[in-house]
Amino acid sequence: MKREFAVIGLGRFGGSICRELSEEGMDVLAIDIHEEKINEYKNIVAHAVIADTTDENTLKELGIRNFEHVIVAIGENIQASILTTLMLKELGIKKITVKAQNDYHEKVLNKIGADHVVHPERDMGRRIAHNIISTNILDHLELSDDHSIVEVKAGSRMHGKTLIELDIRAQFGCNVVAIKQANDKQINVSPMADQIIDQDDVLIVIGADKDISRFEKQLVLDE
Structure with missing residues (x-):
């Protein structure tokens, strides 16, 4: 069954969402x-x-209530973004994702009930910054203001050691939630403590940003 989405605002961000959703058959x-x-x-x-x-009448005429997820991707007009989000909330839309221009905009959107607020430029900047620190850091995804999930490639410091030997949770406060072994396409979710890490294995790690930063500097980054 096809899912139905509405995208409001067709700038670069909204337009790319439209293209991707359409290509996925939505x-x-x-x-x-x-x-x-x-x-x-x-x-x-x-x-x-x-x-x-x-x-509000325009939104009703468009049948916006029939859409399970509405993405508000309005560009520079913060007032229009806030008013649109407020209208959608009052009309009972199940899920509303909104693009924020700045931190103040985000605070307002959260207060009026946006389900998910995104900062495409800021978030992409952070991901790129993490990725260029080292080739070992493959990806970085913010979960909240101070927690993230990272995808890292095991380097020489981790090679040949088990998870229990590395003791990542106790040492850094992070959790390894999955491992993709370098010689295997399958992802091992909730790996056992005695699993041996080989160089170039990919670890999915979740934790507070400050803890992940220590983990990256002390264990992930090759000297």
């Missing part, structure tokens, strides 16, 4: 106040509509 309603944006996406998504989403 039904997407794309909404923007500018005709040229609608013309750009009308042959990509299931439906594309010119509309001002700060008007």
